[in-house]
Amino acid sequence: MRSKGGTYQMRYPNIEAERARHGMSMDALAKEIGVTRKSIYNWINKGNIPQAALEKMAAVFDCSVEYLTEIE
Numbered sequence: 001m002r003s004k005g006g007t008y009q010m011r012y013p014n015i016e017a018e019r020a021r022h023g024m025s026m027d028a029l030a031k032e033i034g035v036t037r038k039s040i041y042n043w044i045n046k047g048n049i050p051q052a053a054l055e056k057m058a059a060v061f062d063c064s065v066e067y068l069t070e071i072e
Contacts, residue, residue: 011047015068018061032060 019029030037033056043049054065061068 011071012044012049012069014070015044015057018057018063018068022061024060029057029060033057 019026024032026037026040030040033040033053035053039053043053049069051065054068057068058065
């Protein structure tokens with residue numbers, strides 16, 4: 001997604017925030033939930049995250065699916 005100023009904005013910033021908070025690389029998160037790094041990148045930036053993947057991320061980060069998918 002692009003904002004008015006042309007800067008890039010993630011579709012699901014809380015997923016990236018939790019990943020950073022837990023000190024996990026994109027590769028580590030991908031391995032933890034059983035997908036590729038590219039899948040996670042595409043989901044975070046474009047959306048359409050499968051429910052099963054959201055549930056696995058919520059378990060890894062010890063938070064709710066609703067929190068992960070909150071959009072500011």
